[in-house]
Amino acid sequence: MALVDKLTADYLASTAPDPTQASLDAVLGKMSRVQVIDGGMVGDKALGTAVLMEASDHPSLDRLRAALAIVEDPDTFGHCMCLGGPTLRLYAGDDPLATIGIHHGVAIRWNAWKHDAHLWDSGALRFWLAERGVPGPQQEFEDAQRRAAEQERAAMTWLEAMPACLKPFWQEMQGFEVNLAALSQALSDAYPAQAERIRSLFHWFGSGAGPWSGFPMYEGVAEKLLLQYPTQALVAALQGSSLTRSQMEGAARLFAGWDFSRQRRRDRLLLPEALRQRLLEHALSGRIQDNVERAQRAFQG
Numbered sequence: 001m002a003l004v005d006k007l008t009a010d011y012l013a014s015t016a017p018d019p020t021q022a023s024l025d026a027v028l029g030k031m032s033r034v035q036v037i038d039g040g041m042v043g044d045k046a047l048g049t050a051v052l053m054e055a056s057d058h059p060s061l062d063r064l065r066a067a068l069a070i071v072e073d074p075d076t077f078g079h080c081m082c083l084g085g086p087t088l089r090l091y092a093g094d095d096p097l098a099t100i101g102i103h104h105g106v107a108i109r110w111n112a113w114k115h116d117a118h119l120w121d122s123g124a125l126r127f128w129l130a131e132r133g134v135p136g137p138q139q140e141f142e143d144a145q146r147r148a149a150e151q152e153r154a155a156m157t158w159l160e161a162m163p164a165c166l167k168p169f170w171q172e173m174q175g176f177e178v179n180l181a182a183l184s185q186a187l188s189d190a191y192p193a194q195a196e197r198i199r200s201l202f203h204w205f206g207s208g209a210g211p212w213s214g215f216p217m218y219e220g221v222a223e224k225l226l227l228q229y230p231t232q233a234l235v236a237a238l239q240g241s242s243l244t245r246s247q248m249e250g251a252a253r254l255f256a257g258w259d260f261s262r263q264r265r266r267d268r269l270l271l272p273e274a275l276r277q278r279l280l281e282h283a284l285s286g287r288i289q290d291n292v293e294r295a296q297r298a299f300q301g
Contacts, residue, residue, distance in 0.1 A: 007042065011079045011114070018077060019117035021070055024110070027098045028065045032056060033091040036134050040083030041101040044111040052086060053132045060132075067124035068100075068108065070117040077115035084109055086134060104144065105137035151216070154209035158219065161207030161246065163200050165190035173218045180224055187225070194229075198237035199247055201226050206250030212257060212291045226254055231267040238275060245282075252279040253291075256298035268298060 017023070033056040039048025055061065084101035088108075091097055101109040106122040119125055126138040159170060165186040172178055191197035205222040208215055226234065238251055254260055255268060256279075271279075276299040283295030 007083075008079070008081070014114045016112065016114040018072075018074060019070055019110075019113040019115055020072060023112060024068060024070065025065075027090060028068060030092045030097055031061060031065070031090045032093055034061065034064060035089040035091070036129065036132075037087045037089055038085070039087065040085040041087045041099055041109070042083060044099045046087040046089055046099055047083065048085070048087065052134045053129075055132065060128075063124075063128055067119070067121065067128050069120040070108070071120055072117075076118045080104070080107065080109070080116055086129075086136060102137055105141040151209075154216070155218075158204075158207055158209075158216075161204050163187060163190060163204060173221045176217075178221055178224075180221075180228070183221070183225060184228060194233060195237040195241075198226070198229060198234060199241070199243075202237070202247040202250035202254070203244060204250065205253055206246035206248065208253075210288055210291075212253045212288075212294055222250070223254060223257065223259060226250075227259060227263065231264055231270050235270055235272070235275065239272075248279065248282045252283045252295055252299075255279065256283070256291075256294040261298070271299075 033054065035054045036052045037046040037048045038050040038052050039046065041047060055064070080103045082103070084103040086102055088100040088102065089096065089098075090100065098110060098112070102125070103109060103116055105126045107116045107118045109116045122141070126141060129135070130138045159167070162170070166183055169178070169183055169186070187197050187200070191200055201222055205219070205226060208219045234251075234254070238247075243251070255271065260267075268276075280295055280299040283292055283299075286292060
């Protein structure tokens with residue numbers, strides 16, 4: 001962490017120029033050999049020692065030069081917090097020319113510049129590497145795309161489960177400041193009966209991405225709204241009614257959650273034994289081990 005903090009401070013203090021294609025092309029034009037080094041870089045030094053591949057033939061170098069076309073729009077400039085990898089080490093004969101780090105298969109870092117530069121066609125560089133036995137950047141890019149798609153699907157599922165009266169607040173929920181009073185009023189207007197209101201929140205809270213910890217920030221809004229009600233009211237809303245799987249999930253998640261444990265740990269004694277057993281059985285049917293362990297700690301004994 002100290003290393004990252006120092007590097008960030010060095011970046012902020014840097015007076016190096018912005019990335020330009022002309023400055024990069026001046027070096028690429030002299031390149032007669034390139035090595036791809038495993039790992040990231042600091043300054044102008046590759047951190048790794050393993051050479052993943054090496055090329056000196058003209059067709060390979062020409063394609064690499066074309067793949068290293070950068071976007072010169074200042075709005076795209078920035079500084080990734082990681083050290084990147086793999087790293088390109090460029091040579092003119094035996095003389096080192098430059099060390100260029102690859103970041104997430106879409107951008108490059110060169111210590112001659114202050115900022116990282118995005119590539120115009122990042123796929124060209126990833127393919128150039130992959131066809132020469134270095135698939136890491138392409139795999140990282142595909143994994144990132146897959147995670148982004150999963151996160152988008154989870155957000156859409158969450159939005160669909162949200163009480164309709166709260167959907168106008170969706171953008172606000174994705175930030176740090178949420179007007180809970182306004183959301184509570186909207187819920188009260190839409191669901192005059194308190195028990196129905198609470199069950200709608202349990203359904204919503206039970207429609208998240210899955211994990212009961214480390215979940216997207218916006219999912220915490222449902223938990224905050226539920227915790228505005230006394231535990232007796234929460235339990236009463238779960239009694240005398242056939243609960244859906246999502247409502248059971250929301251209830252188990254709330255009562256086994258860190259916030260409930262921190263704020264109302266003794267209130268778990270207010271949960272009837274039959275309800276505790278139902279919540280535990282529900283949690284045990286899940287496939288996320290952390291959720292199961294949290295439920296066991298909360299509802300057993």
